[in-house]
Amino acid sequence: MLSTMASARSILLASPPGQFDLILEDVKSIAPKSLTEESELSALRAEWAATTGHAIIETSAADDTTDESSDGCVHAIRKAMDDYVNLKFSSPGVRAAHQVNQEEGDKTLMITTYAERIDLNNHNVGSWKACYTVNISSECISGNVSISAHTFENGGNVHLHSNMSLDETSAAFIKSNDNVDKQSSWAKSIVKQIQAWEDTEVMDKLTDMYERMNNEYLKSLRRVMPITRTKMDWNVMAHRVRTTLGEGNGKDKFKHQY
Amino acid sequence: MSSPSSAAVIKSCLDIVRRLDPAETEKHLENLTKLISNDDISDELYQRVDVPLKVLKDTNADDRKFLACDHNRDGDSHRSPWSNMYFPQLEDGFCPSDRLRQLELHANEVFDIYRELYFGKSSSVSSVYLWEKEEPNNNNNHSEGTNNDETAAGFSGAFLIQNKVDNGSYWNSIHVVDVGRIERGSSMCVYRLTTTILISVSPSSETEQESTTTRISGSLIRQNVRECKIISSQDSNSIGSEHIVNIGKFIEDVETEMRKEMDSLYIQKTKNVVEMIRKDVMKPTQGQEHTRVLNEAVLAMAMNRKAKLSGK
Numbered sequence: 001m002l003s004t005m006a007s008a009r010s011i012l013l014a015s016p017p018g019q020f021d022l023i024l025e026d027v028k029s030i031a032p033k034s035l036t037e038e039s040e041l042s043a044l045r046a047e048w049a050a051t052t053g054h055a056i057i058e059t060s061a062a063d064d065t066t067d068e069s070s071d072g073c074v075h076a077i078r079k080a081m082d083d084y085v086n087l088k089f090s091s092p093g094v095r096a097a098h099q100v101n102q103e104e105g106d107k108t109l110m111i112t113t114y115a116e117r118i119d120l121n122n123h124n125v126g127s128w129k130a131c132y133t134v135n136i137s138s139e140c141i142s143g144n145v146s147i148s149a150h151t152f153e154n155g156g157n158v159h160l161h162s163n164m165s166l167d168e169t170s171a172a173f174i175k176s177n178d179n180v181d182k183q184s185s186w187a188k189s190i191v192k193q194i195q196a197w198e199d200t201e202v203m204d205k206l207t208d209m210y211e212r213m214n215n216e217y218l219k220s221l222r223r224v225m226p227i228t229r230t231k232m233d234w235n236v237m238a239h240r241v242r243t244t245l246g247e248g249n250g251k252d253k254f255k256h257q258y
Numbered sequence: 259m260s261s262p263s264s265a266a267v268i269k270s271c272l273d274i275v276r277r278l279d280p281a282e283t284e285k286h287l288e289n290l291t292k293l294i295s296n297d298d299i300s301d302e303l304y305q306r307v308d309v310p311l312k313v314l315k316d317t318n319a320d321d322r323k324f325l326a327c328d329h330n331r332d333g334d335s336h337r338s339p340w341s342n343m344y345f346p347q348l349e350d351g352f353c354p355s356d357r358l359r360q361l362e363l364h365a366n367e368v369f370d371i372y373r374e375l376y377f378g379k380s381s382s383v384s385s386v387y388l389w390e391k392e393e394p395n396n397n398n399n400h401s402e403g404t405n406n407d408e409t410a411a412g413f414s415g416a417f418l419i420q421n422k423v424d425n426g427s428y429w430n431s432i433h434v435v436d437v438g439r440i441e442r443g444s445s446m447c448v449y450r451l452t453t454t455i456l457i458s459v460s461p462s463s464e465t466e467q468e469s470t471t472t473r474i475s476g477s478l479i480r481q482n483v484r485e486c487k488i489i490s491s492q493d494s495n496s497i498g499s500e501h502i503v504n505i506g507k508f509i510e511d512v513e514t515e516m517r518k519e520m521d522s523l524y525i526q527k528t529k530n531v532v533e534m535i536r537k538d539v540m541k542p543t544q545g546q547e548h549t550r551v552l553n554e555a556v557l558a559m560a561m562n563r564k565a566k567l568s569g570k
Contacts, residue, residue: 010286015277117535
């Protein structure tokens, strides 16, 4: 039935990192007749992997070529990104990969990074996906970083989703027939911009949010203690209300401050 | 293949809901309903899963706001705790007994004070709904013995709060309490409390563009039990007040504890997760910075001494 497929698809595409198969098990348990076609399932899995960025790990693992024949600029960026990803995304338990693709007839380079850490035993998972567009002719670079984290222990289910756009900024100039050294230093300057963005625009802003979480954001939702710095005196208040309700007529009963 | 048992279906649905983003639970419930294709199971699922509360206005009570949930719902209408009437109007919507209704009104006004202390005056709303428990023998004849006070027989209640602020962030507290029966000759009462907190934090900053969004959404469920001594005699009117006081203190303690856990255990954990993915520990706090400076100084001294010893 079409609506069942659409519902199953909506649920599965919302799976947090590393949990597509767990949710698939549940969906099949609820509606055993849905998603019985292997091709349907593969297509859905591929769609989820593409949207989340997980697909990059799979394609990168499958593709072993060093691709010496590609454009010099592409090659230089790939090398610089290799070093960068090894530097920044190599903590224990992290799987990371990147892709560099040429588009629009050599005018644009797309750099995509994906990293994830799946620790189901300790009930936490997370992913990092970054896309950068280098426009060689206009000498500009822009980007977007998507981060997600999920922790789900002992009755809790907490998600972080952050999507940050990085404003277009000027990049160094490079000609396609420049020599290898020039291409290499150009590539390094591109990656340096990426690193600067990720350090300041992304990580620093996230740090700032977490630092303000307790005393600002959560506090505006619920204080830890009342302004009086003492807990509520329930006995006094219960008595006071009972007296008021007993005295008041019907109209006054609903008088309130707002 | 045989169709799964309803218990198995519910279990799988709950597993899905507890993995996916709590801010989108309603959307997921709609999709799960289509997958389940069984009204009874869907109804049970909706009773088991909490969603952010809806705010309604009681036009019979000066437009005072109240919260809509399953516990004050009859069909598609919801009962206001202020005027005890249904919106949209219902001729004989389900209402608590007169005695319980008195207690319910009392509980609402007291809980309202608690709401203002912790959640602020204008952005938050609270509601309390009480209902009689179904006795196993279904014996409504209270003429046996002198105890005809429902509050001694025990009752159940939902104590709800919602706070929603300008940037779209919200907090929902859903406390469901089971007040135990007080046996003749006993002065103890057992309260069982199931609490669900649903939050969404969307920090907005002055420098943020429209295409930059960050949201932390969470749900936290806890069950607690507390036994309290009841001072009032079972026939008196003040036993209801005592229940309100006991439940109120219980809720206050549990809620404060859960708020702390939400931040220190869960929200900060999401920060750790990001740090574990991208190497470059986020800026240290002042204390950590101090330790780092000390460590470097000690290391420098040790290196210096080593250099001197080796005659360099």
